[in-house]
Amino acid sequence: MSEMIDIIVDSQSYKVQNGSLLIDLLIKEKIKVPYFCYHESLGADGNCRMCMVEIEGQKRPQIACDTFIKPGMIIRSKGENIEKVRTDILELELINHPVDCPICDQAGECSLQEFYMEYGLHDSKISISEKVKHSKHLDLGSNVMLDQERCVLCARCTRFTDKITYTHELGIIGRGDEAKVTTMPGRKLDNPYAMNVVDLCPVGALTSKDFRFAQRVWFLQTVDSICHGCAKGCNIYIDHNKIKYQDDVIYRFRPRRNDNVNGFFICDAGRLSYKQLQENRLESAILNGEKITQMQAIAKAKELLAKHKENITVVIDANLYTEEIEAILAFAKELNAKVCSPKEVYRDESFKDDMLRSSNRAANYKTIERLNIDTKEPDSSSLILNFNHPQDFEATSVINFLTHNRLSLGLSLPIAAYSENEGTLTNEDGFTQKCEKAIFKNVPIPTIIEHLIRLRR
Amino acid sequence: MRDCKIVSRKFELPNSHTLEVSKAHGGYKTLEKLREHSPLEIIDIIKASNLRGKGGGGAPAGEKWELMPQNSLKPSFLAVNCDESEPGTFKDRQIITKDPHLLIEGILITCYAIRAKHAYIYIRGEYKQFQDILQGAIDEAYEDGLLKECDITVHRGAGAYICGEKSALLESMEGKRGHPRLKPKQKEPEWFFDNPTLVNNVETIATVPFIVQNGADAYRAFGTEQSPGTLLFSMSGHVQKPGVYEAEFGTSMMEYIRHFGGGVKGGKKLKAVIPGGVSCGVLTAEECENLTLDYEALRCMRSSLGTGGMILMDEDTDMVVALKNILEFYHEESCGQCTPCREGTGWSDKLVAKILEKKGTKEDLNKLLEIADTMNGKTICVFAPAASAVIVDFMRKFRDEFEAKL
Structure with missing residues (x-):
């Protein structure tokens, strides 16, 4: 174990392990930094460039997901300069985005939307006809639908199939603004954990066929529970909603992080097991x-x-x-x-x-x-x-x-x-x-x- | 102008690419004396010569060699960067077609110094016919027993500019998508399948035999104090005799153009020069007047020497069209990993196209500079900062031409 050291973030002192990742500290301490590509289960990839912070002594802003904490670091996560940088990168991120939030299932739990509200709020300087067009509904298999236009190319999904499931079905093809996520030629997304890419996707590019167009996420109530699919006891969220006089209905299960049990993920069988709770029920004696x-x-x-x-x-x-x-x-x-x-x-x-x-x-x-x-x-x-x-x-x-x-x-x-x-x-x-x-x-x-x-x- | 042929010494000989001609003119001579030196001594010679990487960055090669472990349990590798894709640059292909044995000799010396048993030559996909010549030379060397202790494999790229970036090159060699890696926090070698690896440009490696043969001082006798030696400078664009001509660092740019290139094509006036491939900032004719060709002089001009591939533009050149041409390249070649580059290169290309169509506004010019600012210094590799510098330089030095099109 490395020693604990003091660093300063936004004029406040924190005790933290020497050599640990700065972004982990920011997430843990709930210091707001926008990010798409970093995920605690997948590590840093450094491609979205959103988690920029200012580090005293460094000429240029640095990404927090690739900054290892050293003694005496002084970090600023707020301020006009750094917010301008985030705004500018966000504008580029949105330049080819279709902005079809009204028909997007991710709306309401979309990182891109959140960051736009926080750092953007600009008018688009490019007309819709000038935007790069990609495929809008690709059935990847395993209940996962892909909208390549909404994708921010954070590569979380491809890293998931590379590093977590080792199934390597997803990849990025094309270069520059023609780059897009797709399956490897002749293959479908097909592994027992495939639907986790829907949760990993920070935007509405990957959606679950099972949940698509079923509910607006802001109507859902969330309850902590445990999957009953097997003895593993994966932690889940039950998302349910009761519409007026209708019965209370479960719309989806989502994995709930528990490092001791399931980490960040659940299997697809467990995720879809909510259906059994509502089908063919015995209701009277x-x-x-x-x-x-x-x-x-x-x-x-x-x-x-x-x-x-x-x-x-x-x-x-x-x-x-x-x-x-x-x-x-x-x-x-x-x-x-x-x-x-x-x-x-x-x-x-x-x-x-x-x-x-x-x-x-x-x-x-x-x-x-x-x-x-x-x-x-x-x-x-x-x-x-x-x-x-x-x-x-x-x-x-x-x-x-x-x-x-x-x-x-x-x-x-x-x-x-x-x-x-x-x-x-x-x-x-x-x-x-x-x-x-x-x-x-x-x-x-x-x-x-x-x-x-x-x-x- | 002093004659100084270090790398291009055998270029003019008939059948210079064959082992026979190479050996008849002193090829592989250094290998005889090589064992008299320890690997560390070879590295010391290279360090003393202050040989600078000739792929564009100009970083001291010896320091890079020194990072390679001398007693590692893992195998070490050498990767020779022949992914020559910088527009305006065509020097490496001269080496692999005119004197491939010089490169092989350099590889053998380098592998001895860094204790590598296997070298890869990463060649750009479009260089198929040159690859065949290179492969022929390697086959000859195998037959002659020269490659007993070190294997050489030619790895053909698939035609992506970014794979010339050393870490993207290794990703590509590992069979992955050619994306530059995050930079390490301390000085360390590159890694190929987690094994320490040295990546050097073809010309750098081809310079090594001369230095080991003749000593560091013989190399330092050419060039300037900080940029010693020679470079295969090249010229293209509006020039009478485009081509590759070796010259020492510190040569006057205009003299070089007159001496080797025969001046601007059609006797026209020079308007601008991009000094070392399109990643370097553009220079106006006035700026070139008293300029010398070395890393320091170019840095003073807020440009860089790059690969030494000069692109000349005469007085009739439309700089907006020129910028559009360059931005199309950046738009096409951005690997798409980092957001600012992926979206910024495309958007700036579209904005310049709009200006060319006379639909641009003053706001578009400002937006172009703003995008350039966002692309600068915020990405993993230096591709976007290079594109950014090109936009800024064109706009700064030829703003009137842009404004005339609004």
Whole structure:
């Protein structure tokens, strides 16, 4: 470790590691510098030239992303000179930009827009007909659409496929103002992390086919959550919106930075898993294929519990929140029931890779292990209570607590999905993480804990 | 004017590109005595000669050689820059076609000094026919057993000007897009696949045999104190006899033009000279009057010697058209990495086109200078600053011609 030293930024002193990157300090201390090409996961490339700062003793402004901190540095990030430089470079950045914000999905979370509001605010000195024309909707594959005209050529996307996924599908071709991002000849963007380039893109050049034209980003509310796709526990944002009297809808998942777990990215399977939360949901209780009311369902469940009280097995899904699993365990203890959570069904070796994806596709299996819950198949029982475990089980009677419709006989009660509830999960590396409640449905579906309270009454 | 042929000594001989003629006229002589010196001694000789890089920058070559590790676990490489794409410059191709064995000899000496076992010659894509001659000479040298300890590979570029920039050249050699790299913070060699690498121009390497053979003082006997030796200066444009003629540094520019070039074409008056390829600031005829051809004199004129490829323009030249011509080149050749260059070269080209169409306004002239200011000193390599200097010089020295077109 190198020593900590003092440097001065905008007349304020900071303690910082000798030799570290200046832009990291500026980002950490929330000192505003505009930048397109730098990204903490990809390192410096130095091509956008926006993060210029003045360093005392240097004749010319320097880019912060290629400045290594040395003792005694005095840095100015504000002031007329440096802002003029940024304004001028921004004007060049915009000179061939189509400025089609009204139809651009990035509008509202676009770096170019933000910097224009901060440093630009000039009128365009070039007419639209003089601008360089490129392709406006190229389907790159993997749900990613490219608009080459909006591109600022920061090369984040190409560096992502070069340095992170090592798949090298994207490249820049052409020179000067004819330079553009595209796929390598004969190839499509095709890797399990491809859609991260949409988040990396600071402007509206790369957009997700899945999210395109679905919502204006400023209408979306954002909630912190954890992906349930596998045991990795990648941190995500759930972006959702409730339009007037319609139901609350999730529009997208985005990765949330957590250096201990997923870094900056999530896989595409996890990103698109939000759809499953909204499709084919079990919304009312069902008895042998017939819809019944919640009251009737609870009454029926109580009746079955009383009838089979000698031989009950409780099966728990390893995707449930820790709080739910603990509540189920307490309930099972009261019933004197056996408890299990068969684990074979979660194993998927084909899903595993050496980046984020785990072969264990249960978000909370660590908690199942910690609580010493049996992971074998249940023995023959007269009553099985299945708390959303993906398998179906044979028994004299079955009470299912399910998020999704399933072809099964017996009694099924709907339960809230994880986005409609809050709780904690422990990932495969032992990190315990919290999910917030994102979705407030017009007609809320009861959570497992609410069901258990009613069953006890 | 003193006759001083160091690099072009064998140029006039018939079949000068063959090993036979080269050896008959003293080629590869230095290799016999080479082992008497240690590699470090060779570097000392080069340093003592104050040989300056002849690719345009004029940085002392010895200092660059010194940066190469002498006991590295990684292999060292030499990359010879033959990506000669600067408009107005055509000297390297004379060397590789007229005396390729001089270059090979220089490569062998240089590789010995920097302990490299493999040298690459990065040749510009358009030089296919010259590459064939060079490759023929290398094949001859292999057959003759000259390349036992050092391999030479010719790597053909794909026709991008920026690949003449040393770090872009190495990126290109690594099979990547030719983008200049961020400059290191301390002095260090270049890196080719993470191995220390020396990049030198063809002419620099071709000068090495003379210095090692005859000693540093023999080289310093030519030229000026700070710019010793000779350069293959060249002339093109409005000149009677365009071509490449070797002369020592410090020669008077006008005398050079008269002596070798036979003066301005058609006996017209000289209007302006771009002294060393289009990346150098333009000089008016008056400024050229008492100018000597060396790095220091040109720097005093806020221009630079560059590659020594002079472009002469006579009194009938339309400077706006000339600038448009140069800006088209910059527009075409900007690699597109840094924003100011990518967008600035294109926009300034469009603005000058607008002025030529007589649709320009005074604001456009000011905007042109503003763009030039934004391009200057804010990019990774010196491509944009060069374009910026060209715009500023043309506008400063010939503003009336621009204003006449508004």
